[in-house]
Amino acid sequence: MRVRRLAAWTALPLAVTLGLVACGSGGGGSGGTDPNAAVRIEIAEPQHLVPTNTNETSGSQVLAALFSPLIGYDDASQAYEVAAESVTSEDNITWTIKLKDGYTFHNGEPVTADNYIDAWNYGAYAPNGQGASYFFEKIAGYEDLQGETPAAQTLSGLEKVDDLTFTVTLSAPYSDFRTMLGYNAFYPLPKAAFSEPGVLDEGYEKAPIGQGPFKMKGTWQHDARVEVERYDAFPGEQPKVAGVEFRIYQQPAAAYADVLSDNLDVIKVIPTESLSTAPTDLGDRFQTSPGSSFQFLSFPTYQEEFSNPDVRKAISMAIDREEITTAIFKDSQTPARSFISPVVAGYRENTIGDAGTFDPAKAKALYQSAGGPSQIEISYNGDGGHKDWVDATCNQLKANLDVACVGNAEPKFSDLLTKVKAEQPVGLFRMGWSMDYPSMENYLGPLYSSTGSANFYGYSNPEFDKLVAEGSAAATEEEAIAKYQQAEEVLAEDMPVIPLRFGQNVFGHSTKVTNVELDLFNRVDLLKIEAVQ
Incomplete structure (x- = not known):
């Protein structure tokens, strides 16, 4: 399960149009700041x-404190070097x-090419069971590391040149490889992380050692907190705070109450039920900024009743995206009529055409002529705050297609995915996607x-x-985008999923902090x- 990419909560940040910008850092208390x-x-x-x-947002947030990526992304989603001096091909x-020279791990080890090679080999080796292993599939030799008894233990495409240089040979051209390197799967690991070559020390995850701006303070306190403190030997830009307590919550409502009472400094997702009151509750400490994901309804295209694209298009036309966005999400999200996030180069505003236009009469006629089923089920994870919008969608389908419609809540996102992977009958099922790196290919x-790793339909x-393959192999970004846009047009004809909403980071903070910003990855x-102070 790729929880960060396949978003479990409806309130997770969903991509917005480029016209929406951050509202600013918001106020704080009076006086200066306290480093x-x-x-x-x-x-x-x-x-x-x-x-x-x-592969999920909370772990990624902690790792972003402990590690420095090879590549970062600016406000225009363009890649730039961070821990890398250069990435060329x-x-x-x-x-x-x-x-870049001068980076050290928090235990004092110098960062070298070996640390990246060792970490990537560990991640790619199938018996290690790493959830982000598929990020290395483009590197030559990946196939030899797969299966229960792999033919090799190291990627043939990785080669050390010197202590600060290594080469990566891919199995096929990929123009976005440099951009891809910003994802956390490509962080290095120190020698101390391994009890022996290729074997991760059992205690490493309790207190990960990175090479970023913060180091662990104590150990991971499960279901309670992870604390980090500023690493003074970090050669890059130093943080303006001495440390961070990542406080673990089971319920967003509890976190929101703590922000209101100044017992928590940042809530990264305002609970859906508080969206209408949050601007008043928080004032200028209620914030929005662009995100990178979107919500969609997926069809089990392998089931006869959903195998006809016209059935799928008719259901899309029967959904009033604007009404749900306003009534349920208080306009904190934006209706989606494309498969690509607006924050990515190559986005076009409406690629699904008529299928995205709310037209009940035309939808009903098309649905009946295409032989759509008399009953529709929409499955969703009950732990993600989806009930209200799923019920609203069902009500629209009942009224506009003259069908029976029911929502089916699975206890957890993992339960839903288990059924979907086994091709058990779940009807339509909701999904959300958050990018790993800014590229059309990633969507x-x-x-x-x-053979897509998240193609469950x-x-x-x-x-x-x-x-898509031609776009990946294109020599320039412009040529790649042209191919990806053609691929998106194929999707628009087939409609294996219904784009529903783009969104944004919707967050808040206490009076005790200022200059609070969230990136495209929440x-x-x-x-x-x-x-x-």
Whole structure:
């Protein structure tokens, strides 16, 4: 389960149009700032704190404190070097990565090329069971590391040049490889992380050692907190706070109450039920900023009743996106009529055409002529705050298609995915996607390619696969975008999923902090946040 990418909560940040910008850092208390103070940030219990095994927002937030990425992204989603001095290629197959000098791990070890090679080999080796292993599939030799008894233990495409340089050879050209390197699966690991070569020490995850601006303070206190403190030997920009307590909450409502009473400094997601009152409750401490994900309804295309694209288009046309966005989400999200987030280069406003236009009469006629089923079920995870909008969607389908419609809540997101993967009958099922790195390919390949890691709908179109592959192998970003846009047009014809909503980061903070900003991945910028005296 890729929880960060496949978003479990309806309130997780969903991408907004580029016209929406952050409202600013918001006020705080009067007086100056205190660089010796720590701040308190809400997260859920992380699944893991090993970089190659972390696929969800809370773990990613903690790792962003402990590690510095090779590549970062600016406000325009353009990649730039952070821990890397340069990432270059002449053919998009062989890439040379030069590291900046002066980085050390929190235990004093110097950061070298070996630390990246060792970490990536560990992540790619199938018996290690790392959740982000698939990020290394583009590197030559990945297939040899798969299966119960792999033919090899290391990627043939990784080669050390010197202590600060290594090369990466891909199995096929990929123009976005440099951009991809901003994801946390590509962080390095120190020698101390391994009890022996290729074997992660059992105690490492309790107190991960990174090379970022903060180091662990104590150990991970499960279901309670993770604390970090400023690492003074960090060679990059130093944080403006002495430390961070990542406070673990089970219920968003409890975190929101603590922000209102100044017992918590940042809540990264305002609960849906508080959206209407939050602007008044928090004043200028109620914040919004662009996010990178979107919500959609998925079809089990392998089931006869949903195999006809016209049935799928008719259901899309019967949904009033504007009404639900306003009534349920208080306009904190934006109706979606494309498969690509607006924060990514190549986005176009309406790629699904008539299928995205609310037209009950036309939807009903098309649905009946296409032989749509008389009953529709929408499955969703009950732990994600989806009931209200699913019920509203069902009510619209009942009225506009003259069908029976019921919502089916699975206890957890993992329960829903288990049934979907087993192709058990669940009807339509909700999904949400948050990008790993800013590229159209990241919204297309994993979700809709025939072998996509998150293609749970049984969708397969050779023309789509060909266009995505051609985009990946393109020599320039412009050429890649042209191919990806053609692939999106194929999706619009087939409609394996219904785009519903783009969204944004909707968050709040206490009076004790200022300069609070969230990035496209719903992570607090830990180099900007300040504590108020």
